[in-house]
Amino acid sequence: MIRNVLVTGSTGNVGSSLIPLLASRSDCTVTAMTRDPGSAGQNFPAEVQVVGGSFEDEASLIAAMRGIHTVVLMAPPNPGCVQQNRAVVDAAKTSGVKKVVRISAIKASENGRTENTRLHGECDTLLVESGLQYLILRPNYFMQNIMMSLDSINSNHCFYAGTGDGKFAMIDIRDVADSAAAAAITDQFNNEIIEISGPQSISFHDVAATLSEIAGRQISYVAVSPDDVKASLLGMGFGEWMANLLGEYSEAYGAGWGDLVTDNVQRLTGNPARSFSRFATECLAPRLR
Ligand SMILES: NC(=O)c1ccc[n+]([C@@H]2O[C@H](COP(=O)([O-])OP(=O)(O)OC[C@H]3O[C@@H](n4cnc5c(N)ncnc54)[C@H](OP(=O)(O)O)[C@@H]3O)[C@@H](O)[C@H]2O)c1
Numbered sequence: 001m002i003r004n005v006l007v008t009g010s011t012g013n014v015g016s017s018l019i020p021l022l023a024s025r026s027d028c029t030v031t032a033m034t035r036d037p038g039s040a041g042q043n044f045p046a047e048v049q050v051v052g053g054s055f056e057d058e059a060s061l062i063a064a065m066r067g068i069h070t071v072v073l074m075a076p077p078n079p080g081c082v083q084q085n086r087a088v089v090d091a092a093k094t095s096g097v098k099k100v101v102r103i104s105a106i107k108a109s110e111n112g113r114t115e116n117t118r119l120h121g122e123c124d125t126l127l128v129e130s131g132l133q134y135l136i137l138r139p140n141y142f143m144q145n146i147m148m149s150l151d152s153i154n155s156n157h158c159f160y161a162g163t164g165d166g167k168f169a170m171i172d173i174r175d176v177a178d179s180a181a182a183a184a185i186t187d188q189f190n191n192e193i194i195e196i197s198g199p200q201s202i203s204f205h206d207v208a209a210t211l212s213e214i215a216g217r218q219i220s221y222v223a224v225s226p227d228d229v230k231a232s233l234l235g236m237g238f239g240e241w242m243a244n245l246l247g248e249y250s251e252a253y254g255a256g257w258g259d260l261v262t263d264n265v266q267r268l269t270g271n272p273a274r275s276f277s278r279f280a281t282e283c284l285a286p287r288l289r
Contacts, residue, residue: 003028004067005184006097008053008088009074011040013144014103017177018072023047028185033064055084061091070099070184073127077116079241085123089130099133099190101183103176106140106195106258113257114248124193133190135183140197140258141170141249143279146207147287153211154289158220161204162229162250168258169197171265172274172283179268194264199273201259210277215288226250 005022009015010032022030023045033053034040041050053064055075065071071092075084085102092100107113108120120138127134149159179196183189208221224232230247234240252258265273 001027003069003185004031005029005070005072006031006033006051006064006068007072007074008033008055009076009103010034011036011043012074012076013142013173014074014176014180016043017174018180019044019048021177021181022184025181025185031064031068055087058087058091061087062095065091065095065097068095068097070101071097072180072184073100073102075123077119077242077245079119081119082122082126086126089127089132092132093130097132099135099184099187100127100130101135101137101180102127103180104136104138104193106138106197106260108136108138113252114245116245116249117252128193133187135189135191136193137176137179137183138193138195139171139176140195140260141168141253142173142176143170143198143276144173144283145170146284150284150287153219154287157218158222159204159208160222160224160229160232162224162226162247162254163204164223164254165203165205166254166256166258167201167203167206168253168256169199169201169261170258170276171196171198172279175265175269175273178271179265182268189268194268195260195262196264196268197260197262197273199261199275201261202276207276210280211284211288214277214280214285226254 031049037050037052051064053060105120110121204221211219226247230243233243
């Protein structure tokens with residue numbers, strides 16, 4: 001049977017990988033929700049239906065979910081994300097949606113170590129208690145975050161981070177998308193909360209070594225303090241909330257928070273999780289100067 005899937009956060013980092021994956025399948029239709037359907041539609045494959053919708057507009061959510069079986073729920077990190085997730089879950093119940101696949105974050109918990117972890121924990125709980133079928137994916141740190149340092153790597157042959165010698169099992173966003181697609185189109189993993197990671201825990205020293213090898217020149221990791229990370233983000237124009245969040249995460253990852261390897265990508269998708277070296281070769285190398 002063909003399953004109708006709606007993806008929120010469709011133009012974001014994970015959404016941009018997930019939409020083409022779902023669009024290429026013959027066993028589902030995919031609808032991409034965005035606040036700006038005019039421009040987003042141009043970037044998606046022709047099979048994708050694009051609908052306007054905002055977490056703050058209940059009527060738009062209900063309209064977007066008409067005839068939908070499964071919602072893939074992604075919202076950006078922000079202080080209002082619990083209300084946003086609640087709005088989506090409430091609209092899903094009103095609209096007769098059967099299942100919600102939520103992209104959460106590693107070790108999400110209401111008593112978690114960072115504010116974002118606690119907010120994700122609250123969102124996970126409200127979905128679990130909703131009565132809807134659910135599948136919650138909790139990804140580790142995204143490999144693609146290094147793309148934010150591309151200018152520095154290209155211009156100064158170095159990148160900065162606040163995680164010290166901490167090792168974490170960073171994951172390729174393509175594996176998050178593959179896992180979300182598997183979760184959305186089958187019922188094999190319903191009502192589970194699943195931590196997903198890359199194949200091994202690595203530090204930014206390891207990242208620098210891999211990048212140096214691939215680039216054929218020395219690329220260095222400059223370790224700075226989590227407070228320096230926060231100050232630098234504020235200097236770049238990030239808001240206080242986001243700068244705090246990334247400072248907190250730096251501290252947590254530096255202390256081993258992300259040192260959690262699972263084989264759940266393989267269990268969900270049938271394929272092993274991509275290594276950092278593969279990510280760097282396929283996604284980063286073409287953009288190195
Ligand atoms: N970065 C990491 O290392 C990491 C690790 C683990 C988990 N996560 C979690 O993964 C999740 C997905 O992350 P991501 O990076 O893919 O997200 P993202 O790139 O920040 O994208 C989120 C999308 O949400 C949409 N959006 C924003 N505000 C909205 C609103 N008010 N109403 C409706 N849509 C709205 C935007 O699309 P439009 O502008 O088109 O509306 C945006 O493209 C997040 O919850 C994050 O916390 C991240």
